[in-house]
Amino acid sequence: MKRKWILILGMLVVLVGLFSLDLAKSRPRPVTTAIRSSQPVVSRATRTSDQASSSKKAANSQPTHNSERVLIIYYSRSGTNYPDVTLKHGHTWQIAQEIAQVTGGTRYQIQTAQAYPKNYQATVDQAEQEQQDNARPRLKGKLPDVTQYETIFLGYPIWWSDLPMPVRTLMDQIDLNDKVVIPFSTNAGSGWGDSLTTLKRQYPQAKFRKGFEIEGADVDHAHKQIRRWLRDLGY
Amino acid sequence: MLKKYPLALYLVWLIALLLFPAPLVLSLNLGMGAGNTPQLIWIDCGVIAYAWWLFEVFLATRPTWLDRLIGLPALYFVHGLLGVDALLIAFVHRNFLISMGAQIRLTGKVAWYLALFGIIYASLFMSGWLVDRLPVIARVKTKLQFFFKHRLSLWIHRLNLVAILLIWLHVHLIGRVNHQLVFMLLFDGYTVLILSAYLWQKWVAPTQRRTGQVLATQRLNERTVLITLVFRGARQLFQAGDFFFFTFEGISREAHPFSVVNQADAAGEQIQILVRSVGDDTRKLQQVAVGTVVQVEGPFGRFAAIVEQDRRPLVLIGLGSGLAPLLSLARTYLGTRSIQVIWTVKNDRDRYFVTDLAALVDPQFSYFIQNGRLRSEQLSTMISPEKLAQARFLIVGPASAVLSIRKMLRQAGVPRDHLTDERLTM
Numbered sequence: 001m002k003r004k005w006i007l008i009l010g011m012l013v014v015l016v017g018l019f020s021l022d023l024a025k026s027r028p029r030p031v032t033t034a035i036r037s038s039q040p041v042v043s044r045a046t047r048t049s050d051q052a053s054s055s056k057k058a059a060n061s062q063p064t065h066n067s068e069r070v071l072i073i074y075y076s077r078s079g080t081n082y083p084d085v086t087l088k089h090g091h092t093w094q095i096a097q098e099i100a101q102v103t104g105g106t107r108y109q110i111q112t113a114q115a116y117p118k119n120y121q122a123t124v125d126q127a128e129q130e131q132q133d134n135a136r137p138r139l140k141g142k143l144p145d146v147t148q149y150e151t152i153f154l155g156y157p158i159w160w161s162d163l164p165m166p167v168r169t170l171m172d173q174i175d176l177n178d179k180v181v182i183p184f185s186t187n188a189g190s191g192w193g194d195s196l197t198t199l200k201r202q203y204p205q206a207k208f209r210k211g212f213e214i215e216g217a218d219v220d221h222a223h224k225q226i227r228r229w230l231r232d233l234g235y
Numbered sequence: 236m237l238k239k240y241p242l243a244l245y246l247v248w249l250i251a252l253l254l255f256p257a258p259l260v261l262s263l264n265l266g267m268g269a270g271n272t273p274q275l276i277w278i279d280c281g282v283i284a285y286a287w288w289l290f291e292v293f294l295a296t297r298p299t300w301l302d303r304l305i306g307l308p309a310l311y312f313v314h315g316l317l318g319v320d321a322l323l324i325a326f327v328h329r330n331f332l333i334s335m336g337a338q339i340r341l342t343g344k345v346a347w348y349l350a351l352f353g354i355i356y357a358s359l360f361m362s363g364w365l366v367d368r369l370p371v372i373a374r375v376k377t378k379l380q381f382f383f384k385h386r387l388s389l390w391i392h393r394l395n396l397v398a399i400l401l402i403w404l405h406v407h408l409i410g411r412v413n414h415q416l417v418f419m420l421l422f423d424g425y426t427v428l429i430l431s432a433y434l435w436q437k438w439v440a441p442t443q444r445r446t447g448q449v450l451a452t453q454r455l456n457e458r459t460v461l462i463t464l465v466f467r468g469a470r471q472l473f474q475a476g477d478f479f480f481f482t483f484e485g486i487s488r489e490a491h492p493f494s495v496v497n498q499a500d501a502a503g504e505q506i507q508i509l510v511r512s513v514g515d516d517t518r519k520l521q522q523v524a525v526g527t528v529v530q531v532e533g534p535f536g537r538f539a540a541i542v543e544q545d546r547r548p549l550v551l552i553g554l555g556s557g558l559a560p561l562l563s564l565a566r567t568y569l570g571t572r573s574i575q576v577i578w579t580v581k582n583d584r585d586r587y588f589v590t591d592l593a594a595l596v597d598p599q600f601s602y603f604i605q606n607g608r609l610r611s612e613q614l615s616t617m618i619s620p621e622k623l624a625q626a627r628f629l630i631v632g633p634a635s636a637v638l639s640i641r642k643m644l645r646q647a648g649v650p651r652d653h654l655t656d657e658r659l660t661m
């Protein structure tokens with residue numbers, strides 16, 4: 001008899017516990033997530049006073065106002081992509097493109113000296129290994145000169161819940177402390193993963209502004225979302 | 236064609252394969268939106284595999300009401316086949332679905348390999364699928380059984396529960412899935428309910444089982460004992476030919492199945508069983524003391540239900556100790572129809588039921604005892620052509636012998652749905 005009630009009670013407790021866990025997890029995740037540094041959304045250093053005080057409309061009407069100061073660094077993989085699509089340009093590339101159109105910023109694409117395998121799973125496996133080894137794959141071409149920019153959009157796909165290691169190679173070599181950094185990223189369900197923490201650890205002095213994160217498969221339909229995000233940032 | 240099995244069995248398959256997983260699959264697909272997630276179908280495969288695994292656990296609680304509908308062997312067959320299906324579809328899931336979370340992959344992978352091991356082990360040690368058909372494997376099993384006793388096998392089989400918990404964790408770790416509220420509520424609800432049902436059967440139900448005592452024992456020969464058990468105050472304990480799972484206090488904590496030997500209606504408070512020594516526990520039972528406390532789970536079995544479907548003559552073929560439930564049937568249905576008993580034994584010392592058979596007197600009753608196996612040419616001389624065409628055949632004994640007799644009877648023209656058997660292994 002006693003066992004019966006222990007079991008029933010135990011079952012109810014577990015059920016209630018799990019259901020509340022499920023409820024907690026299900027709160028809609030915002031499409032975009034912000035990391036804030038100690039500074040409020042707009043930082044002094046990056047904004048000329050007219051820009052900072054201008055309304056959104058004003059910013060929109062002068063889209064190129066700040067253009068020389070915006071650099072869009074991104075990494076993106078073309079070819080076979082998740083899930084089973086072949087892309088001429090990667091998902092993250094598409095967002096970078098959109099940002100460049102709106103902000104008039106300069107694009108810089110990170111490229112590895114040695115291309116990743118064409119085969120998707122092989123890339124995934126290699127990326128896993130690189131992450132476990134904390135590797136820094138060599139990059140192709142000259143690094144961007146960031147001194148002339150104040151705002152850096154940094155874009156990357158989520159690989160194994162974090163930044164792809166080639167992006168880490170670049171990050172080790174250019175210093176974005178004291179810049180305004182706006183992350184954007186595509187993924188297949190991991191959201192930002194741990195990438196924001198990694199970024200923040202690398203550039204503790206940078207001013208991070210509200211980033212943009214989306215599942216790669218949704219990028220095609222994300223014009224509006226991207227524009228809204230940029231508008232909210234003042235572009 | 237559908238007549239071959241009870242309708243309930245088709246229903247069980249329908250529920251197991253489709254209806255049980257459906258709410259999970261639907262809620263997930265509606266939540267994630269079929270258009271947006273091209274890999275949804277591979278995710279669904281994983282969900283279905285999990286639902287099948289849960290259903291298997293439910294079957295493992297061997298509900299007596301379900302046994303009455305489809306029979307325990309069919310129940311375990313569904314249990315086993317679902318396990319194989321789940322493993323296959325889980326393979327599709329992990330082969331096509333790309334996942335990047337290290338823990339997600341790890342939990343999924345370990346669970347899959349555990350399940351794979353579980354199936355290989357179970358099909359060798361816990362089912363007759365291979366052992367009853369391939370003598371080589373039967374020999375391997377007999378050798379290994381020195382170490383892998385049935386009791387150890389049960390514990391090894393329970394590793395499947397670990398696999399289920401791993402998959403539970405696996406699902407909770409997946410970001411795109413764990414915020415689908417309806418799905419997650421169902422998922423956790425299913426899991427908790429089924430695991431509770433399992434715990435109920437293992438931990439609560441034993442305290443509620445019927446308890447009796449050993450009333451008398453009679454050694455029939457050096458390897459066989461007839462045990463009479465009494466359950467005071469009980470009525471209608473069983474139907475003819477049923478079996479129970481018995482746990483004898485002080486002998487072993489494991490429950491062993493044995494068939495009733497006595498007549499159903501006359502039994503009153505008593506159950507009589509025949510125990511042949513084949514392993515540790517059955518050896519100890521040869522000397523079980525009068526007064527030993529016994530718990531029973533059951534009754535199980537479908538013989539009475541099948542026999543009572545119609546008024547066909549009965550041919551009861553018992554192989555060794557397999558005569559036990561058939562004797563119960565013969566005693567119960569004596570005089571109601573034509574009954575022919577065929578009993579094969581190893582040697583003269585094993586003819587312990589000869590007086591019991593001789594005591595059954597009825598113009599429509601006959602019996603035949605033989606040392607050594609039946610040969611196929613014997614069947615046509617022993618059993619009349621009308622009986623071969625009309626009678627219901629019940630065969631009980633060790634699995635491989637049962638299978639070979641089934642084959643002989645089929646060749647002699649007995650329709651498949653006139654054949655029912657019980658194999659003394661599970």
Ligand SMILES: Cc1cc2nc3c(=O)[nH]c(=O)nc-3n(C[C@H](O)[C@H](O)[C@H](O)COP(=O)(O)OP(=O)(O)OC[C@H]3O[C@@H](n4cnc5c(N)ncnc54)[C@H](O)[C@@H]3O)c2cc1C
Binds near residue numbers: 508512513659660
């Ligand atoms: C439906 C049914 C009815 C049976 N009726 C009788 C009967 O009337 N008289 C009789 O002597 N024997 C009967 N048996 C067989 C009997 O249950 C086993 O011989 C007994 O459980 C062996 O236990 P052990 O510990 O001595 O042997 P072990 O060394 O543990 O095992 C010997 C063999 O028995 C099987 N076995 C062991 N434990 C179980 C269990 N809990 N459930 C199923 N199989 C098991 C194993 O497959 C193993 O190969 C019946 C079996 C079944 C399935």
Ligand SMILES: Cc1cc2nc3c(=O)[nH]c(=O)nc-3n(C[C@H](O)[C@H](O)[C@H](O)COP(=O)(O)O)c2cc1C
Binds near residue numbers: 076077125189
């Ligand atoms: C090596 C590799 C690892 C990945 N790891 C993850 C991951 O951990 N989580 C995730 O959600 N998506 C992961 N993805 C999927 C990508 O993040 C997603 O498809 C992204 O949109 C690809 O962007 P791109 O086309 O710009 O390269 C991974 C993809 C690759 C190639």
